[in-house]
Amino acid sequence: MNDRSIYPLSQPVKGAGGKTGSWRTAKPVIDLEKCSGCLLCWLFCPEGCIGKNDRSIDYAYCKGCGICGAECPKKAIVMVKEEQR
Amino acid sequence: MSISIKDLPDFEYVLPGSAACAGCPSAIALRMVGKALGENAIMLMTPSCAVASIGPLPKSCYSIPVLNVCFASAGASAAGLAMALDALYEKGRLTGEKPTIFNWAGDGGTYDIGFQGISAAAERNDDFIHFCYNNEAYSNTGMQRSGATPIYAATTTTPLGKEVHRKNLPLLMLEHRVPYVATASLAYPTDLIRKVKKAKDIRGFKYIEIHAPCYTGWKFPSSDTVKMSRLAVQTGSWLLWEAEFGKVVLNSPTSLLAAEKIKPAPLEEYIGKQGRYAHLADSPQKEEILAAMEKEIRRELKFMAARAEL
Ligand SMILES: Cc1ncc(C[n+]2csc(CCOP(=O)(O)OP(=O)(O)O)c2C)c(N)n1
Ligand code: SF4
Ligand code: SF4
Ligand code: SF4
Ligand SMILES: [Mg+2]
Numbered sequence: 457m458n459d460r461s462i463y464p465l466s467q468p469v470k471g472a473g474g475k476t477g478s479w480r481t482a483k484p485v486i487d488l489e490k491c492s493g494c495l496l497c498w499l500f501c502p503e504g505c506i507g508k509n510d511r512s513i514d515y516a517y518c519k520g521c522g523i524c525g526a527e528c529p530k531k532a533i534v535m536v537k538e539e540q541r
Numbered sequence: 542m543s544i545s546i547k548d549l550p551d552f553e554y555v556l557p558g559s560a561a562c563a564g565c566p567s568a569i570a571l572r573m574v575g576k577a578l579g580e581n582a583i584m585l586m587t588p589s590c591a592v593a594s595i596g597p598l599p600k601s602c603y604s605i606p607v608l609n610v611c612f613a614s615a616g617a618s619a620a621g622l623a624m625a626l627d628a629l630y631e632k633g634r635l636t637g638e639k640p641t642i643f644n645w646a647g648d649g650g651t652y653d654i655g656f657q658g659i660s661a662a663a664e665r666n667d668d669f670i671h672f673c674y675n676n677e678a679y680s681n682t683g684m685q686r687s688g689a690t691p692i693y694a695a696t697t698t699t700p701l702g703k704e705v706h707r708k709n710l711p712l713l714m715l716e717h718r719v720p721y722v723a724t725a726s727l728a729y730p731t732d733l734i735r736k737v738k739k740a741k742d743i744r745g746f747k748y749i750e751i752h753a754p755c756y757t758g759w760k761f762p763s764s765d766t767v768k769m770s771r772l773a774v775q776t777g778s779w780l781l782w783e784a785e786f787g788k789v790v791l792n793s794p795t796s797l798l799a800a801e802k803i804k805p806a807p808l809e810e811y812i813g814k815q816g817r818y819a820h821l822a823d824s825p826q827k828e829e830i831l832a833a834m835e836k837e838i839r840r841e842l843k844f845m846a847a848r849a850e851l
Contacts, residue, residue: 468604472596473560480563495546499730500767502568505557517557521564522764535764 471517476503480520482535486511490532497524497533542738544731549576552604554584559602561594564763566753566770567674568594569727571603571645574672577737580605582641585619587612587650590681590755591674615644615651616658620667627668641741642669648689649679651750652710663717663746670740670747673710676755684758691778692837693830694817696758702820706837712848714748715784721747723783727754728771732792736783743785752779760816769814775806777838780845789849799846808835 466472486497491511498506500523505514513524525533554575561568567590575582585608586592592609595601610618623642629635646655651673659671678696679685686696686703689710693702715722720743725733733751740747754769756762761769773779774794781792790796797803808831812818821827 464598466595466599466601468556468601470556471558472556472600472602473558473594474596476558476563499546499549499573500569500727502555502561502563502565502572502766503557503559504553504555504572508551514557519563521766522762523564523569523766526764527767 475516476519477514477516480515480518480538482520482522482537483515484513484518484520484522484524484533485536486513486524486533488532490530491528492530492532494529496527496529500524500527542735544734544738546731549734550579552576552580554604555594556602556604559594560596561590561602562757562763564756564766565590565594566676566727566755566766567591567645567647569766570672570674570733570751570753573727573730573733574643574645574737575605577734578641578643578741581638582643583608583622585610585615585622585642585644587615587644587646587655588681589647589650590676591645591647593681612650612654613658615646615655615671616660616662616667619644619669619671620662620665623668644669644671646671646673647680647687648673648675648677648710649685649687651675652688652708660713660717663714663719663748666719666745668744668746670737670749673748673750674753675750676753676758677707678755678758680755680758693821693834694759694815695820696817702818709841711748711750711782715787715789715848717746718787719748720745721749721783721785723749724779724781725749725751726770726774726779726781727751728767728774729781729792732781739783758817760819761814765814769811772806772811772814776808776811777805777842778808778811780841782845782849787851789845789851791845791849795842795845799842799849805838808838 525535685698688708723736781795
């Protein structure tokens with residue numbers, strides 16, 4: 457391997473845009489008692505940060521857009537204002 | 542083909558923590574497309590929000606191979622890649638299933654800057670899918686108007702509202718007589734995924750346009766991205782249809798609107814929620830303009846319903 461060229465090649469990683477959870481001004485909180493498991497939140501989340509099996513939310517990357525809360529047919533997700541960081 | 546959300550794969554095209562705005566429609570659409578196409582795919586992108594979302598080198602938010610190409614070459618680059626792969630398979634240098642080649646381009650890249658190359662690829666019937674995620678402006682560079690911006694919408698280059706109509710690009714692509722053309726909406730995910738799966742299995746040129754309401758540019762709350770997509774369809778502002786070899790079928794609920802089996806949602810519910818139309822709210826011509834917009838919707842519905850009769 458004598459090739460010393462540097463290629464402009466990126467590799468896939470979580471957090472390519474940084475720890476985007478710090479962008480949040482409101483945090484989705486899910487009440488699993490109300491959840492019917494329809495998976496619409498999982499499908500609509502732009503970050504793909506809601507677990508398909510357990511609906512756990514990855515707060516390290518959730519940007520707090522609120523789409524999951526707005527689309528949940530069971531109103532099982534509420535957006536709670538983030539305290540000052 | 543019926544699609545069940547529960548059966549969709551866990552596999553993601555867009556990894557958490559991309560550089561896209563919170564609530565970005567391109568990210569939602571691309572996640573859905575990934576669940577339809579699967580891992581064996583190569584994506585080409587023209588300059589856009591979807592490229593800016595990748596994040597800084599050496600990181601990428603996309604899990605599949607991505608090539609960033611210039612605006613004018615989307616048609617030629619995807620066509621070249623598809624032909625090169627065909628040649629390698631023919632020579633036996635590659636075996637197994639050919640990857641799906643697809644362009645992921647914005648409306649600026651599709652309607653305006655890249656159009657000639659895409660049109661040429663369609664005419665040659667090159668083997669790839671061209672996706673246009675249509676956020677109705679040049680979002681990445683600060684919301685300048687594009688050929689897809691609807692009349693009256695304010696952008697940074699049409700601060701008083703656009704004065705001319707948008708192009709009907711899905712219709713132009715349809716009249717290239719390609720194997721498959723479809724329109725889709727984020728708010729109708731199973732319809733969207735079904736269309737992408739269909740396109741995957743057809744050889745030749747496929748065009749799919751996904752309506753992508755962008756809250757940053759259209760000025761509505763980020764939580765309403767999907768809601769705005771739904772209202773666009775329910776008001777008749779965005780029509781859902783598909784066509785195999787030029788034979789058009791309207792999809793629900795557009796088909797029901799066209800047959801007058803359901804009433805369109807009030808247009809004010811859709812545009813009233815978008816800051817880009819705020820200048821209409823206190824315009825003395827408000828009623829006149831709303832009536833003109835509704836008339837245009839009826840014209841388009843009638844036009845596509847008649848086109849479906851052909
Ligand atoms: C030939 C050329 N002209 C202009 C630009 C600047 N530019 C980069 S992204 C962009 C906007 C593209 O708009 P669209 O395709 O709709 O994608 P969006 O940003 O809306 O996602 C422009 C004009 C460029 N990169 N190349
Ligand atoms: S959208 Fe609501 S009901 Fe459906 S899976 Fe998510 S939390 Fe549960
Ligand atoms: S708030 Fe947005 S980013 Fe966070 S989990 Fe909900 S849909 Fe995903
Ligand atoms: S400006 Fe719109 S399309 Fe671009 S990243 Fe932000 S939400 Fe997505
Ligand atoms: Mg655009």
